Amino acid sequence: MGSVTQPTLPIIDFTKNDLQPGSRSWLSLSKDVVRALEDYGCFIVIFSEVSSELHQAIFRAAEELFDLPTEIKVLNTSDTPSHGYVGQEPVIPLYEGLGIENATTSEGVQRFTNLLWPSGNERFRETVLAYSKIVAGLDQVVMRMVAESYGIEKEHESLLGSISYLLRLIKYRGPEINGTNLGIVPHTDKSFMSILHQHQVKGLEIKTKDDEWMAIDPYPSSFVVMAGDAFMAWTNGRIEPAYHRVIMNGNEERYSLGLFSFIRDFTIQVADELVDDEHPLQFKPFDHYKYIHFYYTEEGKRSKCPIKAYCGV
Numbered sequence: 001m002g003s004v005t006q007p008t009l010p011i012i013d014f015t016k017n018d019l020q021p022g023s024r025s026w027l028s029l030s031k032d033v034v035r036a037l038e039d040y041g042c043f044i045v046i047f048s049e050v051s052s053e054l055h056q057a058i059f060r061a062a063e064e065l066f067d068l069p070t071e072i073k074v075l076n077t078s079d080t081p082s083h084g085y086v087g088q089e090p091v092i093p094l095y096e097g098l099g100i101e102n103a104t105t106s107e108g109v110q111r112f113t114n115l116l117w118p119s120g121n122e123r124f125r126e127t128v129l130a131y132s133k134i135v136a137g138l139d140q141v142v143m144r145m146v147a148e149s150y151g152i153e154k155e156h157e158s159l160l161g162s163i164s165y166l167l168r169l170i171k172y173r174g175p176e177i178n179g180t181n182l183g184i185v186p187h188t189d190k191s192f193m194s195i196l197h198q199h200q201v202k203g204l205e206i207k208t209k210d211d212e213w214m215a216i217d218p219y220p221s222s223f224v225v226m227a228g229d230a231f232m233a234w235t236n237g238r239i240e241p242a243y244h245r246v247i248m249n250g251n252e253e254r255y256s257l258g259l260f261s262f263i264r265d266f267t268i269q270v271a272d273e274l275v276d277d278e279h280p281l282q283f284k285p286f287d288h289y290k291y292i293h294f295y296y297t298e299e300g301k302r303s304k305c306p307i308k309a310y311c312g313v
């Protein structure tokens, strides 16, 4: 039998490099980033700015959060579907998630912390804010690399003030005997971009364009950067989001984090620079949050490519 090579995601190391915009290593990393996003819609980044203390602290914070009684956790509601508390869903019974809106601002994190711990939880508040700010920095580096590579710096700049970040802390129970081992159904993210981080227990799987599932191993300094649906529209289809899912293999519970960027109160539009004979305009201007609401309608859930159904030309 011939040897079968397992597909793997590109791994891009941000730790050994000077991340000064315009430097040689910046330009060379930018090429790797854009190529990976065009080929896979995502990549693994090795990133050391989340210290191992912070890595430990944020997952301890997640455990503390999920240990709260359900009647407290459900207090975390949101005007945006799936941005608050999600749990006990029949199709994904192992899944429980809590979203923290505006997670890179002290007000956002304060609001969430006060809601769940009315007498305060300073350690939780500080840990979440520190983690979100550092990982949002990574998100902004990647976004800038893409914008510069495509020559759409102006459009990128105009959008910068409208980014808001959602930090979602997620817990998956271990599967029951004879129960499902599906943690989360295959999907693409509704975000602009997402940065996922796993803790100890693997489970995240990402689909290649050849329809093969790749399992992603967890490491403290490894993060998955993914394009969301809105990013596909913004890049006029050059970068497509990857399908991913979570499969629970053993019986251990699993914790993970997702930092998602969304564009608020701003009409996202394809830059003129990205439209030519070879790349006709594929998306009309749209509002990101209205798109999320559309996705959760019957029509949105039914469509094969909801972003095209919503604002495709």
Ligand SMILES: O=C(O)CCC(=O)C(=O)O
Pocket: 168, 170, 184, 189, 196, 197, 198, 203, 204, 244, 245, 246, 256, 257, 258
């Ligand atoms: O738990 C994970 O690793 C993935 C979570 C995810 O895909 C999501 O929240 O959109």
Ligand SMILES: [Fe+2]
Pocket: 187, 188, 189, 244
């Ligand atoms: Fe996802």
